[in-house]
Amino acid sequence: MHSHAAVALFVRRILLRSVVSPGEVQALSGLEGRRVQASRGQDLVLPGHGVHHATLLVSGLLARFDQMADGRRQITALHIPGDMADLHSVPMPLPAWGIQALVPSVVLQIPHGDLRGLAERKPAIAMAFWRDTVADASILAKWTANLGRADAVTRTAHLICEMGMRMEAHELDQRHDFALPITQAQLADALGLTTVHVNRTVSTLRQECGVLFEQGRVRVGDWTGLVRRGNFDDGYLMLDVKA
Amino acid sequence: MHSHAAVALFVRRILLRSVVSPGEVQALSGLEGRRVQASRGQDLVLPGHGVHHATLLVSGLLARFDQMADGRRQITALHIPGDMADLHSVPMPLPAWGIQALVPSVVLQIPHGDLRGLAERKPAIAMAFWRDTVADASILAKWTANLGRADAVTRTAHLICEMGMRMEAHELDQRHDFALPITQAQLADALGLTTVHVNRTVSTLRQECGVLFEQGRVRVGDWTGLVRRGNFDDGYLMLDVKA
DNA sequence: CGTTCGATTGATGTTCTTCAATATGCGTGG
DNA sequence: CCACGCATATTGAAGAACATCAATCGAACG
Numbered sequence: 001m002h003s004h005a006a007v008a009l010f011v012r013r014i015l016l017r018s019v020v021s022p023g024e025v026q027a028l029s030g031l032e033g034r035r036v037q038a039s040r041g042q043d044l045v046l047p048g049h050g051v052h053h054a055t056l057l058v059s060g061l062l063a064r065f066d067q068m069a070d071g072r073r074q075i076t077a078l079h080i081p082g083d084m085a086d087l088h089s090v091p092m093p094l095p096a097w098g099i100q101a102l103v104p105s106v107v108l109q110i111p112h113g114d115l116r117g118l119a120e121r122k123p124a125i126a127m128a129f130w131r132d133t134v135a136d137a138s139i140l141a142k143w144t145a146n147l148g149r150a151d152a153v154t155r156t157a158h159l160i161c162e163m164g165m166r167m168e169a170h171e172l173d174q175r176h177d178f179a180l181p182i183t184q185a186q187l188a189d190a191l192g193l194t195t196v197h198v199n200r201t202v203s204t205l206r207q208e209c210g211v212l213f214e215q216g217r218v219r220v221g222d223w224t225g226l227v228r229r230g231n232f233d234d235g236y237l238m239l240d241v242k243a
Numbered sequence: 244m245h246s247h248a249a250v251a252l253f254v255r256r257i258l259l260r261s262v263v264s265p266g267e268v269q270a271l272s273g274l275e276g277r278r279v280q281a282s283r284g285q286d287l288v289l290p291g292h293g294v295h296h297a298t299l300l301v302s303g304l305l306a307r308f309d310q311m312a313d314g315r316r317q318i319t320a321l322h323i324p325g326d327m328a329d330l331h332s333v334p335m336p337l338p339a340w341g342i343q344a345l346v347p348s349v350v351l352q353i354p355h356g357d358l359r360g361l362a363e364r365k366p367a368i369a370m371a372f373w374r375d376t377v378a379d380a381s382i383l384a385k386w387t388a389n390l391g392r393a394d395a396v397t398r399t400a401h402l403i404c405e406m407g408m409r410m411e412a413h414e415l416d417q418r419h420d421f422a423l424p425i426t427q428a429q430l431a432d433a434l435g436l437t438t439v440h441v442n443r444t445v446s447t448l449r450q451e452c453g454v455l456f457e458q459g460r461v462r463v464g465d466w467t468g469l470v471r472r473g474n475f476d477d478g479y480l481m482l483d484v485k486a
Numbered sequence: 487c488g489t490t491c492g493a494t495t496g497a498t499g500t501t502c503t504t505c506a507a508t509a510t511g512c513g514t515g516g
Numbered sequence: 517c518c519a520c521g522c523a524t525a526t527t528g529a530a531g532a533a534c535a536t537c538a539a540t541c542g543a544a545c546g
Contacts, residue, residue, distance in 0.1 A: 066384055068388070074392045127369070130372070140380060141319045142309060145319060148317040148434070
């Protein structure tokens with residue numbers, strides 16, 4: 001995908017939740033950044049290190065993560081193409097989290113100054129950016145709730161539903177068949193499990209709901225069953241707000 | 244505490260992380276709201292219901308929570324006096340989360356319109372509000388990481404450290420002796436545990452680090468030990484950023 | 487053709503939950 | 517003032533979920 005196509009995807013994402021004037025859309029669409037290629041496993045942002053740009057994912061798959069003292073990681077967000085993975089860093093340039101490429105990925109590093117300037121000149125854009133990070137936090141809160149109160153199979157089913165819905169809402173794929181080139185070890189870091197248990201959990205969902213992980217894609221045989229198994233309700237994704 | 248004192252506390256909190264001009268401070272300080280008394284356990288905001296005001300805690304203790312289908316709750320944030328518990332709702336007035344009073348509390352309901360107006364007229368205030376919700380999300384990410392990767396005792400120790408640091412940073416109390424009138428059942432909802440296990444966990448910390456829950460207060464005998472036990476590093480609280 | 491990474495499976499151990507009972511403090515009505 | 521009821525804290529025993537350790541298998545790749 002071309003860089004400007006990624007920016008267009010980001011703008012579309014913003015427009016999904018916020019009302020922005022044509023002039024402001026144009027200003028957003030004019031955003032530019034440095035194109036960077038990341039290898040599999042590469043850390044693009046390190047926890048506790050300052051950054052001066054936000055990371056727009058062009059292609060691939062990114063994870064925001066927190067690191068324990070012993071090096072173990074917990075993934076706190078997954079980002080798909082068109083996501084600005086750390087728009088947060090615009091008001092908070094010294095983040096406690098890190099960003100990692102889960103597969104070879106291409107990102108656009110957009111200077112904080114440009115985003116900040118845009119937000120300062122256009123209140124509607126400031127509000128739209130703010131809203132975007134709140135939607136991100138809403139997803140994070142749901143992950144917290146699931147980690148605290150749902151068992152492994154439920155949590156995994158929920159995550160698959162979430163990624164499917166997001167892929168579909170952002171018109172990248174269909175909910176029951178979408179790109180998610182993630183290993184079981186990476187899934188384990190996202191779900192707060194061990195790789196061994198992820199393997200058994202995925203196997204359960206394969207039998208119960210026809211969930212297949214193949215060729216870096218997820219295919220869901222029984223979507224309705226998966227939604228039920230994961231207690232999934234898409235309200236928290238904030239896909240139909242418009243303010 | 245008087246309502247205007249609570250607003251002052253909120254303003255001080257904003258100033259902790261953001262540079263705001265004197266005129267803007269004055270505008271913030273002029274915020275007013277409806278004073279509401281909440282009884283113990285009362286839900287102030289219900290998940291999935293629209294709101295038209297943000298909730299500033301004057302006195303007491305609030306929890307933001309997510310609710311499972313079977314009614315079980317997971318607390319995703321604890322709020323102390325001076326916190327705006329759902330500043331998030333300004334850009335996102337249909338939240339997926341709820342807000343509950345854990346003890347009899349007094350809140351100030353501040354109209355979204357006033358906050359939104361302020362943010363639109365003063366870019367620095369918009370940025371400060373945005374920054375505040377990002378700091379809140381940073382705490383949430385840490386909770387997610389701990390729920391996913393830390394055991395019960397570590398998680399509990401971490402939470403106590405966090406609340407102590409926040410109380411001290413906001414000049415409400417000292418880190419090793421502060422008000423936290425929370426029951427073990429409520430702690431369980433925050434830590435993703437059962438009340439029984441919270442009881443045993445708290446008992447362990449009482450022995451290992453001299454942690455006492457008494458009279459609605461927490462007292463910590465061995466703060467350094469507790470920090471070590473909880474792998475606590477306060478960077479994620481964003482207490483020393485200034486932008 | 488060997489090496490490496492990821493997926494898979496089995497056996498065993500630990501953590502946390504569940505169920506159940508008892509204790510303790512505190513407010514309320516008698 | 518005392519008796520009672522209710523919420524919270526505490527403890528014990530048994531079970532379930534998940535982790536840990538260890539090994540095998542298969543595919544991709546140099």
